[in-house]
Amino acid sequence: MDEQKKIEAIKSGKIFIYPTDTVYGIGCNALNKKAVERIKEIKTRDKNKPLSVIAPSKSWIFKNLNAKKSLVNKYLPGKYTLILKKKNSNFLSYVSKTNTLGVRIPKHKFIKLIQKAKVPFITTSVNLSGEKPASDLNEISKNIIKKVDIIINSGKLSGKPSTIILENGQKLKR
Numbered sequence: 708m709d710e711q712k713k714i715e716a717i718k719s720g721k722i723f724i725y726p727t728d729t730v731y732g733i734g735c736n737a738l739n740k741k742a743v744e745r746i747k748e749i750k751t752r753d754k755n756k757p758l759s760v761i762a763p764s765k766s767w768i769f770k771n772l773n774a775k776k777s778l779v780n781k782y783l784p785g786k787y788t789l790i791l792k793k794k795n796s797n798f799l800s801y802v803s804k805t806n807t808l809g810v811r812i813p814k815h816k817f818i819k820l821i822q823k824a825k826v827p828f829i830t831t832s833v834n835l836s837g838e839k840p841a842s843d844l845n846e847i848s849k850n851i852i853k854k855v856d857i858i859i860n861s862g863k864l865s866g867k868p869s870t871i872i873l874e875n876g877q878k879l880k881r
Contacts, residue, residue, distance in 0.1 A: 726861030727813035730840040737827040759809030760827040842866030
C-alpha cells in the first residue's frame with residue numbers, strides 16, 4: 708500500500724496496528740467516534756478508561772490543550788505521553804471523558820503519515836486490556852489481528868511503553 712493510500716486510510720477511520728518508538732500500537736483517526744469505539748471493543752477495554760492520541764503537530768497540541776511550550780519541546784517527539792488539560796472539556800470526550808488528554812508524538816517514521824493526514828490518531832498498546840504490550844507482531848493475539856484493517860510491520864521494537872509526564876513535569880511510574 709503506497710503512502711497516499713495509507714493517509715486516506717487514516718483519514719477514513721481504518722484501524723491500524725502500527726509501530727512507535729516504544730511498542731506496537733493500535734489506533735485510528737481520533738475524530739472518528741465509531742472507529743475509537745471499535746478499538747475499545749477490540750482491546751476489551753473499559754469504555755470509560757481514557758485513551759491517548761498522537762498529535763499531528765505541536766501546533767495542534769497548543770491549539771487544543773493547555774500546554775507549556777517548554778514541556779512540549781522537552782519531551783516531544785519522543786518516548787513520552789504528556790497528560791495535558793483540554794481547553795474545552797468536551798473536546799474528544801469519547802476518547803477521554805476527563806478534562807485531560809494524553810498526547811504523544813513518537814519518534815518513528817510512521818508518524819509522518821499522521822502528520823500528513825493532519826488528524827489526531829489514537830495511540831494505545833496493541834494488547835488485550837491488562838496484558839503485556841507487544842514489541843513484535845508475533846506477540847499480538849490472533850483475535851486482535853483479524854479485527855484490524857491495516858498492519859504496519861517494523862520488526863522488533865524497544866518494548867518499553869512511553870513514560871507518562873504530567874503537566875507539572877512530574878514523571879509517573881507505570
